[in-house]
Amino acid sequence: MKNSIQLQNMKTEGEKISMLTAYDYPSAKIAEEAGIDMILVGDSLGMVVLGYESTIQVSLDDMIHHGKAVAKGARDTFIVIDMPFMSYHISLEDSLTNAKKMFQETNAHALKVEGASEEILTLISRLKSGGIPVIAHLGLTPQSVNVLGGYRVQGKDKETAQQLINDAKALERSGAIGLVIECVPKQLAKLVTKELTIPTIGIGAGVECDGQVLVLHDVLQYGIDRLPKFVKTYDDANSSFTEAIKTYVKEVKDGTFPAENHSFTMNIDN
Numbered sequence: 001m002k003n004s005i006q007l008q009n010m011k012t013e014g015e016k017i018s019m020l021t022a023y024d025y026p027s028a029k030i031a032e033e034a035g036i037d038m039i040l041v042g043d044s045l046g047m048v049v050l051g052y053e054s055t056i057q058v059s060l061d062d063m064i065h066h067g068k069a070v071a072k073g074a075r076d077t078f079i080v081i082d083m084p085f086m087s088y089h090i091s092l093e094d095s096l097t098n099a100k101k102m103f104q105e106t107n108a109h110a111l112k113v114e115g116a117s118e119e120i121l122t123l124i125s126r127l128k129s130g131g132i133p134v135i136a137h138l139g140l141t142p143q144s145v146n147v148l149g150g151y152r153v154q155g156k157d158k159e160t161a162q163q164l165i166n167d168a169k170a171l172e173r174s175g176a177i178g179l180v181i182e183c184v185p186k187q188l189a190k191l192v193t194k195e196l197t198i199p200t201i202g203i204g205a206g207v208e209c210d211g212q213v214l215v216l217h218d219v220l221q222y223g224i225d226r227l228p229k230f231v232k233t234y235d236d237a238n239s240s241f242t243e244a245i246k247t248y249v250k251e252v253k254d255g256t257f258p259a260e261n262h263s264f265t266m267n268i269d270n
């Protein structure tokens with residue numbers, strides 16, 4: 001299993017970091033068997049698995065429930081888990097309590113939080129000193145979609161780009177062990193990656209990041225109808241699963257399933 005030091009070394013040595021989301025036992029098991037460097041139990045859970053409208057409905061209990069299953073499926077992979085909406089904004093004390101609960105109950109190796117406010121910076125350094133590594137997340141931060149005014153590319157002009165660079169540096173100083181950068185121009189992601197000593201993991205942020213992350217259901221096209229520009233799909237589970245189930249239905253209807261070899265017999269003649 002990669003640990004946070006090895007992930008850091010991968011940046012130094014120029015080896016790209018592969019990260020993918022997983023939300024349950026089988027998806028974690030498959031991701032691990034496929035050789036992924038890091039698993040993210042993302043709060044994208046809400047949309048791709050639970051059918052919610054956005055990540056805003058995702059609860060601490062949802063995350064813990066799924067995080068536990070992921071940890072059981074991938075015992076030998078570095079697992080990061082998202083702190084969900086408003087679970088780290090009410091007060092520092094509540095945030096620390098929620099973080100402790102998530103970390104202890106799921107067996108994840110790091111937490112991820114969005115943004116770079118003073119409160120977030122303090123939280124990251126407090127968690128680090130308590131022994132909980134944190135990955136930061138900048139650019140398009142979906143938990144703030146209603147403040148950002150939609151899911152759109154961030155840091156396109158000079159001013160917001162500079163702000164993002166400053167935020168990234170502040171996050172590194174506060175002790176973040178890595179930074180997810182979502183939906184920013186590739187030039188900006190490249191600059192941030194150069195400026196930081198901690199690894200950057202991009203999604204919709206170009207090829208110059210130290211690693212890449214995607215949502216499993218997007219990669220497999222599983223239950224997903226519309227894909228953002230930055231996603232590449234590597235399979236078509238929607239089609240292959242539907243075909244498989246259609247064939248099963250047909251075989252039940254026409255009596256070709258179960259066949260002799262799927263059936264048990266008694267130890268008597270006739």
Ligand code: KIV
Nearest residue numbers: 021042043044180213
């Ligand atoms: O929740 C998620 O899947 C994420 C990634 C897209 C970075 O935060």
Ligand code: NA
Nearest residue numbers: 042043044082
């Ligand atoms: Na997320």
